[in-house]
Each structure stands twice: as structure tokens, then as C-alpha cells.
Amino acid sequence: MTQSRTPILVLGIGNILLRDEGIGVRVIEALGQQQLPDQVELVDGGTAGADLLDILSDRQIVIIVDAAVFDAPPGTLLKFSSSDLLPPQQTVLSLHDLDIVQTLAMTHLLKCPPIKVIFLGIVPEIIEPGLELSKTLQERLPHYVQCVLQESSPHYT
Amino acid sequence: MATTIKIDPVTRIEGHLKIEVTVETVNNVQQVIDAKSSGTMFRGFEKILLNRNPLDAPHITQRICGVCPISHGMASSKTLEEAFGAVPPANGRILRNLVLGSNFIQSHILHFYHLAALDYINTKGILDMAPWSSRYITPDMVSGELAGVLVGHYVKALEMRRKAHQMGAIFGAKLPCAPTLVPGGCTETVTSAKISDFRKLLTDAEQILDFINTVYIPDVEALAGLFPQYLQIGRGCGNLLAYGVFDLDSNGGTKLLAQGRYTDNMLQNLDVASITEDVAHSWYSSPSGLNPGKGLTDAAYGKAGAYSWIKAPRYDGKAHEVGPLARMWINGDYRNGISVIDRLAARAWETKKVADAMVGWLNELIVGGSTFSYKRTPSSATGIGLTEAPRGALGHWVDITNSRISRYQVITPTAWNCSPMDDSGQNGPVEQALIGTPVADLLQPIEVLRVIHSFDPCLACSVHLVRPDNKKVETVIEVSSAR
Numbered sequence: 176m177t178q179s180r181t182p183i184l185v186l187g188i189g190n191i192l193l194r195d196e197g198i199g200v201r202v203i204e205a206l207g208q209q210q211l212p213d214q215v216e217l218v219d220g221g222t223a224g225a226d227l228l229d230i231l232s233d234r235q236i237v238i239i240v241d242a243a244v245f246d247a248p249p250g251t252l253l254k255f256s257s258s259d260l261l262p263p264q265q266t267v268l269s270l271h272d273l274d275i276v277q278t279l280a281m282t283h284l285l286k287c288p289p290i291k292v293i294f295l296g297i298v299p300e301i302i303e304p305g306l307e308l309s310k311t312l313q314e315r316l317p318h319y320v321q322c323v324l325q326e327s328s329p330h331y332t
Numbered sequence: 333m334a335t336t337i338k339i340d341p342v343t344r345i346e347g348h349l350k351i352e353v354t355v356e357t358v359n360n361v362q363q364v365i366d367a368k369s370s371g372t373m374f375r376g377f378e379k380i381l382l383n384r385n386p387l388d389a390p391h392i393t394q395r396i397c398g399v400c401p402i403s404h405g406m407a408s409s410k411t412l413e414e415a416f417g418a419v420p421p422a423n424g425r426i427l428r429n430l431v432l433g434s435n436f437i438q439s440h441i442l443h444f445y446h447l448a449a450l451d452y453i454n455t456k457g458i459l460d461m462a463p464w465s466s467r468y469i470t471p472d473m474v475s476g477e478l479a480g481v482l483v484g485h486y487v488k489a490l491e492m493r494r495k496a497h498q499m500g501a502i503f504g505a506k507l508p509c510a511p512t513l514v515p516g517g518c519t520e521t522v523t524s525a526k527i528s529d530f531r532k533l534l535t536d537a538e539q540i541l542d543f544i545n546t547v548y549i550p551d552v553e554a555l556a557g558l559f560p561q562y563l564q565i566g567r568g569c570g571n572l573l574a575y576g577v578f579d580l581d582s583n584g585g586t587k588l589l590a591q592g593r594y595t596d597n598m599l600q601n602l603d604v605a606s607i608t609e610d611v612a613h614s615w616y617s618s619p620s621g622l623n624p625g626k627g628l629t630d631a632a633y634g635k636a637g638a639y640s641w642i643k644a645p646r647y648d649g650k651a652h653e654v655g656p657l658a659r660m661w662i663n664g665d666y667r668n669g670i671s672v673i674d675r676l677a678a679r680a681w682e683t684k685k686v687a688d689a690m691v692g693w694l695n696e697l698i699v700g701g702s703t704f705s706y707k708r709t710p711s712s713a714t715g716i717g718l719t720e721a722p723r724g725a726l727g728h729w730v731d732i733t734n735s736r737i738s739r740y741q742v743i744t745p746t747a748w749n750c751s752p753m754d755d756s757g758q759n760g761p762v763e764q765a766l767i768g769t770p771v772a773d774l775l776q777p778i779e780v781l782r783v784i785h786s787f788d789p790c791l792a793c794s795v796h797l798v799r800p801d802n803k804k805v806e807t808v809i810e811v812s813s814a815r
Contacts, residue, residue, distance in 0.1 A: 190395060191395055192392065221394075221395055221401065222397070225442055225446070225493065226497060228494055228497065280461065284461075285490050304377060306380060
């Protein structure tokens with residue numbers, strides 16, 4: 176629980192049933208094959224929204240890997256911060272509409288937000304039912320893993 | 333003159349619930365005269381399962397939904413148990429009840445405070461940060477000191493949600509998707525330390541049960557007292573249905589919340605053979621009126637007369653509402669009425685009922701006892717797994733041929749509640765609940781949201797892309813460098 180929080184969290188989110196939408200989770204799976212220090216925790220967040228509230232809370236560094244809608248070629252990896260995101264939607268119809276941005280806002284309400292949040296967004300090529308990544312993203316998977324390691328390693332103590 | 337209001341959350345690129353209502357003044361009251369509920373994304377997940385190892389189903393189906401993965405894992409495990417002839421030992425059954433119970437508690441608390449209560453509270457000046465600052469503000473909303481108290485409880489509710497998540501993870505392991513839910517039971521072991529951690533989160537002072545009893549239920553009752561008109565709004569079809577949940581014995585014959593239905597004002601038994609799915613108004617070319625055991629999912633986007641990716645499940649051809657009110661009504665725990673407020677109240681009382689039962693289940697666990705019974709995958713079999721997600725009845729149907737999945741069908745609670753019209757032109761439960769709802773201000777149709785939210789809809793398809801602002805992001809890590 177909170178007392179024994181691993182300081183660095185790498186959180187992959189997305190729906191693996193929709194091919195490239197699941198890239199965040201696929202990066203976590205690939206990172207699982209690497210030797211990582213104890214201070215890094217990998218979490219496959221799936222498509223969870225508010226379920227991530229506890230997982231995000233009380234961390235030093237959170238690196239979020241997710242698919243990102245962006246005007247760039249498929250496979251491009253972008254680095255940005257929470258303040259670069261478009262504001263959350265105004266009308267929610269269901270708890271499904273509760274996304275990572277809102278869940279991060281909740282950690283602020285609870286006064287336990289992660290100290291630093293880095294988003295790594297990957298532009299998807301194919302979003303349709305299916306478990307496999309597109310060839311473009313599959314080929315670049317090792318690169319994405321390297322990018323996550325590059326972002327996390329400066330914070331190792 | 334009729335006006336059409338579309339409520340369509342557009343942040344995500346696709347895949348959400350869209351509600352369209354037509355409002356007109358009838359008998360001097362401006363009200364909803366027609367409603368259309370659409371699921372805007374093809375749920376092709378069932379096709380992904382074809383020809384796969386049946387044991388993949390609990391893992392894959394947990395990914396269908398970002399809000400109720402536990403319930404899908406449970407339904408899928410039960411489906412395979414029926415097909416395999418596996419019976420979980422008592423410990424396994426109880427552990428699953430505890431994991432699902434934790435999920436019910438966190439979902440219900442979040443529903444009330446995040447989705448429902450904010451429709452009734454003017455948070456201006458109290459909670460001005462995004463995403464809470466931009467909702468509708470109507471004159472009937474609670475404001476002032478009471479609003480401040482309720483917002484304080486909202487923050488407290490988020491804290492409880494964290495605790496309920498920690499509690500579920502004790503036996504569910506890596507939540508949100510629980511790898512420990514498997515056909516035959518649960519793969520987590522029972523230790524006295526785990527039982528004690530679980531019990532503390534549930535029963536210690538100012539923990540979950542305390543919050544339910546002293547904050548959640550009193551808040552729901554206070555709101556019910558302030559908005560009595562919502563006891564008359566949003567009744568809907570009036571038929572209720574529950575598959576039942578929380579098995580109290582090994583064959584599931586006795587459940588904490590019983591199976592049954594309330595059709596045409598009469599309590600009756602449920603026979604799954606009477607469930608069919610119509611597609612006249614859904615984007616499918618597969619035949620209409622099939623039982624899910626024979627169900628097919630062939631997409632036909634643009635089909636004339638269709639307006640949703642959701643099929644229309646019916647029992648004996650009739651629309652039925654599912655959810656906490658249906659469960660509590662059928663079980664005899666709550667029969668005050670069927671309305672917006674009754675849905676909120678039944679959900680709160682159900683939270684208490686489940687949490688109280690969990691305290692007893694902890695006492696039934698046997699430390700070190702077996703939690704799992706293994707059966708080989710049969711070469712050919714069929715199975716039905718019926719359970720409940722927090723938001724209502726959830727069923728999975730499987731056919732196994734040559735030890736592979738040859739058919740997989742899922743009927744989610746939101747398919748029951750948010751279904752479109754069926755072949756006979758009968759609206760779905762949410763559509764029926766919306767028709768007749770008064771709307772005071774066309775620019776702020778809060779009444780419509782209150783009705784929709786009371787059902788706790790959850791469309792079984794999540795697309796969780798983030799949307800960075802094209803103008804703001806400066807760091808693009810060039811992909812070519814890595815190749």
C-alpha cells in the first residue's frame with residue numbers, strides 16, 4: 176500500500192483488443208523482459224479509468240505510455256506533459272468517459288498526485304478489432320522500449 | 333416545434349454512448365417525446381475469440397470493458413466451468429465473491445459521487461478545477477453550505493475508492509485486470525495476513541463500511557428528500573431482470589442476490605432460453621431474434637433503419653431493465669418504486685448489503701485451503717456463464733469445438749438498458765425512461781442527464797487514446813532514428 180510505494184511507475188494504457196490502441200500495454204509487456212531496478216514498477220493499466228487512482232497516487236515519477244491522436248505519421252512517438260493535453264470533456268454519460276486526465280486530477284483532489292508525469296504518446300496506424308499490432312508499430316516496439324528506459328533511467332537513485 | 337438535443341461525448345475518437353432526444357411542449361410541459369440511444373462503435377470482440385484456446389477467454393474478455401473487467405472475468409470463468417464441468421472449491425468461490433464485492437463497492441460509490449451527485453450539486457466556487465468546473469448549473473441544484481459538505485464527501489469517496497481497490501487487489505492480484513480469476517476458482521492463496529488486511533480496510537473505523545453507513549447512504553437519502561419529483565421521473569419499461577450474483581454454495585443454487593425477473597408487475601422465474609437479441613435497428617446483417625447461444629455478430633454499418641451497434645436483448649420479446657434496482661427488487665430488499673431516485677437508493681442499499689455479507693465471507697475462508705479445481709479442456713462442449721456486473725446482468729455464451737472456441741457471445745448490462753428499438757418498434761429501457769421527462773432549459777438538459785446517469789451506463793468498448801494539443805507539443809521523438 177501507500178507506505179511501500181515504488182517511486183517510479185511506468186503505466187501502459189490502451190485496449191489490446193483494438194490492435195494499435197493497445198500499444199501502451201504492449202510496451203509494458205516488452206519492458207517486462209528487461210532487467211529493471213526495484214524502484215521501477217510496471218503496470219498494465221488496460222482500459223481502466225478511475226481504477227488507476229490508487230496506482231497513480233504517491234509516486235515520484237509516472238511515465239504513461241498510451242496511443243495518442245496527433246497530426247504526425249503512424250508510429251511517431253511524442254513526449255509531452257499533462258498540460259499539453261486538451262482539456263477533459265465537459266459532459267460525461269458513463270464512467271467509461273473517465274479517462275487518465277481526470278484520474279490524474281483526482282489524485283490532486285486527494286492531495287497525493289505523482290510529483291512528475293511524463294506522457295509518451297504513440298500515433299496508431301490501425302485501430303480495429305484484433306490482437307496484433309500493425310507492422311509499423313510492431314517493428315518500432317524495441318525503439319519505444321528504449322525511449323521508456325531513456326526517460327526513466329535519469330531518475331534512478 | 334420539436335427540438336433535437338444530442339448528448340455525444342466527443343473526446344474519444346469513437347466508441348461511446350450517444351443519446352439523442354427530441355423535445356416538444358405537450359400539455360404545456362416541455363418534455364422529451366422521442367429518444368434514441370446509440371452505441372457508436374462496433375463490438376467485434378466476440379470475433380477475436382474465435383478459434384482460440386478457451387482458457388484465453390477470461391483474459392481477453394476482461395479487456396472488453398475498462399469499468400467492469402472483474403465481472404467479465406467472472407462471467408467468462410463461469411461459462412468455461414459449465415463447459416468443463418469444473419466446480420470451484422468453497423475457498424475459490426468465496427475469494428471470487430470478495431474480489432467482485434470489492435469491485436461492486438468501488439463502482440457504486442464512484443457512480444454516486446462522480447456520475448450522479450454532481451448532476452444535483454452546484455459546485456461553482458467550491459470545486460472550480462477541471463474536470464468538475466464545466467458542468468451544467470441549473471437553479472434547482474443544491475448550493476451553499478450543503479453543496480460544500482457534499483463536495484467534501486466526494487473527495488472522501490475517492491479515498492474510499494482507493495481503499496476498495498487495494499482491498500480487491502489482495503485476492504485479485506494485479507487489478508484492474510485480475511489474472512487470478514480462472515475457470516475452477518481463484519489462483520490466489522488464503523493467508524491469515526491477507527484476511528486481516530482485507531478486514532481492516534472493510535471494517536475499521538472510518539474505513540469502507542463506516543463510509544457506506546455514515547456518509548454514502550445518508551447522502552443518497554438527503555438527495556432523495558430534496559428532489560422528490562425524481563421519484564416520478566424516469567420509470568422506463570417497468571420490467572426488471574437479474575441473473576443473480578454472489579454464489580453462496582458450490583453449485584450457485586443460492587445467491588446473495590437471487591436470479592429472477594419482474595415482468596408485467598409480477599415476479600417470475602428466469603429461463604435463459606427466452607432471451608433473444610433483435611437487430612432490426614442495429615447495424616448487423618445477421619438474423620434477428622436469435623438466442624445468444626446461437627448468436628451471430630455480422631456487421632452491416634449503414635443498414636437502413638439502424639442507429640446503434642448495440643443489439644436489442646429482450647426477454648419473451650419484452651424490454652427489461654437490469655442493475656442494482658432490478659437485483660434488490662427481485663431479491664425483496666427494495667420495492668419502493670422504479671424511478672431515477674429509486675435507482676440511486678437501491679444502489680446504495682445494495683452496497684451496504686454486499687459489504688455486510690463480505691464481512692461474513694471473510695470468516696468462512698479456510699487458511700491454506702484449496703482455492704482452485706482443475707479440469708481439462710473438453711474437445712466439444714457448450715457453456716453459459718451468468719453473473720452481474722455492478723451495473724447489471726452480464727452473460728457469456730461459449731461453444732467449444734475441437735478444443736477451440738467456435739462461438740462466443742456476450743450480452744452486457746448496457747445492451748439491456750441502452751438497447752435501441754427492437755423488431756416490433758419497442759424502445760429500450762433508457763429510451764423509454766427518457767420519453768416523458770420534462771426539460772426546463774433546452775440549453776442545459778440536466779433532467780436528461782439525471783435519467784441516463786441513474787442507469788450507470790457502461791458501453792462495452794473502450795478506446796482510451798490521449799489527445800495532446802497539436803499546437804503545444806514540441807517534443808516529437810523521431811522514429812526514423814531507431815530503425
